[in-house]
Amino acid sequence: MSNTDSFIDEVTEEVRRDQLYKMLRRYGWIAALVLLLIIGGVAWLEIRKAQARAQAEALGDAMLAALSVDDTADRAQALTGISAGSAEGAAVLAMMTAAEQAKADDIPAAIATLDQLSVDGDVPAIYRQVAQFKSLILQSGVTDADERRLSFDALAQPGNPLRLLASEQLALIDIETGDTEAALARYQDILGDAELTQDLQQRALQVIVALGGSPEAGTTGQDAGLSFGTDN
Template sequence: MSDTDSFIDEVTEEVRRDRLFAMMRKYGWIGILAIVLIVGGAAWNEYTKSRDQAAAEALGDAITAALAADDAAGRAEALETVETEDAGGRAVVDFLRAAALAADDRAEQAVDLLDGISLDGDLPLIYRNIAAFKALTLKSESADPAELRTGFEALATPGSPLRLLAEEQLAVLDIREGNDQAAIDRLQAILDDAEVTTDLQQRASQVIVALGGEPADSRG
């Protein structure tokens, strides 16, 4: 290689270094920012996980302490003082408090709590459906049958996680209204459903027999 070629190569390399340093001075902050964001994001993630775990543990301890009360009235009162900013945690506390209120013969207050859960759009559908179902069952002796039927029919729609339990309650309403054959047909449909549980299958069969029918096992 000639001296001229060597000189040209050195100049070219120097120009490349100058351009690289110029680019680093101009855009180097982007790389630094990316590193800061990655490290900061990891630290924030660990912090939030630790914070959420601590909050969950505190909520669990508070619930356990509240449930240690000797009677339903004491449990309801203690659960009322449990505080949490998490919507799911609040729903769990309200479910437990509603159960305590119902056990203390305060069904109306329990229904109010459950209705609040069922209408909370921030909660998963299963929470809202369970709350609506529990509220309807607590009102089963006092509410208008048409209101109950409308509520259970809404929970008996295809895809609802409480569909078969709602169908069972609709059969109970059929019986109350003197429509035994409608109840038998509805209970038989429950028995024919692939998703029926063993307990529900037994209850449906027993009620069909009590109504003078004969359960038909069409799934086997």
């Protein structure tokens, strides 16, 4: 019986092996194709990463070369001639270009550069918002206060990462237009905000005192007197 069982097992194993070979001959190309696709996909991702890295390095080198130019206007001109190659790179390049244009006292060009970036749908929203904010700062004394107020109001809405900075600019517009009470009230609101930063708190406290007001008790995360370095 044992020899018979052994023979049956051998035959069964041989049949299974033949069936496996037949399946491999019939469907093996599918497994090979899947394997090739996986290997190709990994290789493609690595190539894309290498290209992105090389592109970023080339952009950085070009910007450093442009910034090494002595004359401010020439630096701005050199930056405008650089091709970024990516949306994020283009955003950083545009902001650097606008900064150099502003340093060269070419405010209209700086505003135009930032405005173009602020409406570029290819770049992330935060870049567009920062560009709009910087443009509005440069427009002080150039664009009507009411028009700037409308734009800063949009940036000061809840959920906007620049809302407190925009609120500060709205307070400065209140001062510019002679509405001291509105400016003081806005600064008090800023001091009571849970997301208030230390630098903004310091500026708000200084302006409130300069306008003849005093911080309301309990409106800041830390004692107002301590912010000015006084003892209580």
